[in-house]
Amino acid sequence: MNNIVNQAFEDSNLPQVICIGEALLDRLGPLGGDPLIDKPVEDRLGGAPANVACCLAKLGIQSAFCGRLGADFIGKDFQNLFKARGVNFQGLQIDDQRPSRIVLVHRDETGERSFQGFVGDIGMGFADQAFSFSDLLQPWSGLIPQAIWLLVGTIPLAARTSEEALLRSIDEAHTQGIQLALDINWRSTFWDPASSPESGPTKNHLEKIAPLLEKADLLKLANEEALWFFNSNDPWKISRSLSKRPDVVITDGAKPVRWSIAGFGGEMEVFAPPSVVDTTGAGDAFTAGLLNQLLRLPAKPQNQKEAEHVVSFAAACGALVCRGAGSIDPQPSYDEVISFLVEVAGR
Numbered sequence: 442m443n444n445i446v447n448q449a450f451e452d453s454n455l456p457q458v459i460c461i462g463e464a465l466l467d468r469l470g471p472l473g474g475d476p477l478i479d480k481p482v483e484d485r486l487g488g489a490p491a492n493v494a495c496c497l498a499k500l501g502i503q504s505a506f507c508g509r510l511g512a513d514f515i516g517k518d519f520q521n522l523f524k525a526r527g528v529n530f531q532g533l534q535i536d537d538q539r540p541s542r543i544v545l546v547h548r549d550e551t552g553e554r555s556f557q558g559f560v561g562d563i564g565m566g567f568a569d570q571a572f573s574f575s576d577l578l579q580p581w582s583g584l585i586p587q588a589i590w591l592l593v594g595t596i597p598l599a600a601r602t603s604e605e606a607l608l609r610s611i612d613e614a615h616t617q618g619i620q621l622a623l624d625i626n627w628r629s630t631f632w633d634p635a636s637s638p639e640s641g642p643t644k645n646h647l648e649k650i651a652p653l654l655e656k657a658d659l660l661k662l663a664n665e666e667a668l669w670f671f672n673s674n675d676p677w678k679i680s681r682s683l684s685k686r687p688d689v690v691i692t693d694g695a696k697p698v699r700w701s702i703a704g705f706g707g708e709m710e711v712f713a714p715p716s717v718v719d720t721t722g723a724g725d726a727f728t729a730g731l732l733n734q735l736l737r738l739p740a741k742p743q744n745q746k747e748a749e750h751v752v753s754f755a756a757a758c759g760a761l762v763c764r765g766a767g768s769i770d771p772q773p774s775y776d777e778v779i780s781f782l783v784e785v786a787g788r
Contacts (some may be wrong), residue, residue: 442700443461443595446588451493454503454527454529455503455529455583455584455586455587455588456503456504456505456529456584456587456588456734456762457503457504457587457590458494458497458502458503458504458505458588458589458590458591458592458621458622458732458734458736459504459505459507459532459584459588459591459592459614460489460490460493460494460497460505460506460507460587460591460592460593460715460729461490461507461508461532461570461591461592461593461597461606462488462489462491462508462572462593462594462597462607463488463489463491463504463508463542463559463569463594463596464483464487464488464489464490464491464506464508464510464519464541464623465487465488465541465542465543465544465569465574466486466541466543466544466678466714467484467485467486467487467488467517467543467544467546467721467767467768468482468485468487468543468544468545468546468560469481469482469484469485469548469550469719469721469766469767470482470545470546470547470557471487472548472550472712473548473549473596474547474548475547476545476546476547476557477545477557477558477604477644478559478784482703483708483766483767484519484543485721485766485767485768485769485770486515486519486768486769487637487694487722487767487769488508488569488768489592489594489624489725489728489767490506490508490592490593490624490642491506491508491519491769492625492722492725492726492769492772493523493537493592493707493726493727493728493729493767493777494506494523494528494592494726495526495528495769495772496725496729496730496758496762496769496772497525497729497732497733497753497773498526498527498528498725499526499732499773499775500605500730500758500773500774500775500778500782501774501775502540502732502733502734502736503527503529503583503587503727504528504529504630505528505529505530505531505584505588506523506528506529506530506532506534507534507577507580507610508530508532508533508534508536508569508572509533509534509535509568509569509571509572509573509585509603510533510536510541510568510569511535511536511539511540511541511567511568512535512537513540513663514750514785514787515540515541517535517566519533519541520533520685521536522656522769525552525670527563529556529584530589531580531583531584532562532577532580532581532584532727533574534568534572534573535568535611535720536568538565538566538573538667538688539563539568539570539571539595540561540562540563540567540568541552541561541568541569541682542561542567542568542569543559543560543561544556544558544559545557545558545559545560546721548721551653552628553788554709555638556628556630556637556638556784557580557632557638558630558632558634558766559593560721560787561688563589566600567595567782569597569600570599570600570602570603571592571600571602571603572602572603572606572607573606573695574605574609574610577585577606577610579656580713581609584698585614585617587618587700588614588617588619588621589619589661589736590621590622590732590735590736591610591611591614591619591620591621591622592622592623592624592625592732593607593610593611593621593622593623593653594625594626594729595623595625595626595627595648595650596631597627598650598653599631599632605691608776610744614617615764617757620659620738621656621657621658621659622657622658622659622661622723622728622731622732623654623656623657623659623660623726624637624662624724625650625660625661625662625663625670626660626724627641627663627666627668627669628643629641630640632646634694637771641665641669642669642670642753647669647670650670653684654670654683655683657685657687658685658687658688658691659688659689659690659726659732659735660680660689661689661691661724661727661731662679662681662690662691662692663691663692663724664691664693664695664696667691673697674691674693674699676689676690676691676699676700676701676706677689677701677706679691679701680701686702688702689701690702690752690755691761692711692724692727694720695713696710696711697709697710697712698711698752698755698756700748700752702741702742702751703741703742703743703748705744705745705748706748707745707749709723709749709752709753709756710783711756711759711760712757712760712781713760714760714761714763714764715760715761715764715781716763716764716766717763718763718764718765718771719763719765719766719767720763720765720773721766721767721768722762722767722768722769722772723759723760723762723763724759725762725768726758726762726768726773727755727756727758727759727770728755728756729755729758729768729772730757730758730778730786731751731752731753731754731755731758733754733755733758734750734751734754734755735751735760753781753782754755755780757773757781757782757785758772758773758777758778760781761773761777761781
C-alpha cells in the first residue's frame, strides 16, 4: 500500500522553491574508517533535494520537498524534521513495501567524503526509486501557486518510476512558468551499485541526462561534472552551448568557484570553513544559498557586484555546513551567513 502524507498548510507556507528527488539516511563512518564495519558510525538525514529544502527553510525561504520514503523510522524522522524546519511536505509519499535508502559514507582523515554503497534493500529496491507522479498529482496544485523555482538532481533518472515522475514534474512546472534549477549531482553508485564511486557517466548516462540540461535555467555542477558532461569547465562556454543560456556555477571543493550569472561572471575564492568535521552537504548548502540570493533580489543581478554577492553568500553557506556532522544539522541561518561574511570576508 502506498500513502501520501496529507498535511494542511497555511498560505504563508506555500513554497517559493519545490525540491524533488531523494531523501535518505547518510551513515557516516569514523574518520578514516569503513562505515560498514567500523564503529562508531553517525546516522544523519540527507539526500540532496531534502538538504536544499531544509537549508532554504533555515535561511528563511519557504520551501517544499517532494519524494518517497519508507514507512520506517527514517520516514518518520524526516516528517518530524520537515515539520520542525517549516518545510512543506504535502508532496511526500510513504511506501509501505520499500524501505528508505541508507547510504554508506566514507570519510577520510580530513572529513572529505565518498559514497561507498547502500544497505537496507529487502529485495524490492528503495522507496525513492518508486517515487510516483500519479501520487504527486493531488498535492501538486497546492504547491505551485507561489513557486518560482523547481530544484532537481539527476538521481531519479536512475530508476524507471522515479524517472517518469521527475520528467513529468519538470514538464508541469514549465507549463506553470516555474524556473528549473538543476544540480547534476552525479553519483555513479545510484545507477550501478557495483561501480566505483569515482567513476563518471557512461555514454548512455550522458544521453539520458542531456535533455534535462537543455531545460535548466540555473545549472550547478562540480568541476568533474563539467568536464564529463561538457568537456569544459568554462561556465560561459557551457551556458552558450545550451538553448536556454542558463546561469552556470561550477564548484571545485576548496578551489575557486567559477560562474556565469545574468551575463556577469568570474572566479571567486571559497571561504575556509571555521572547522571541518564533515563536508557532506556542502554543495547542497551552496545551491540553497544561490537560490536564496536570487529570490531575495527584486530581479536578476544588475551588475557584477550583485552577481558576486550571490556567489559569495552561497560559498559561505557551503563553508558553514562543514563545521558539523551531516548535511542538515549544521546548516546556517541567514543571520549566521551574513555575520560570517562580515567577519571573514568584510562583505
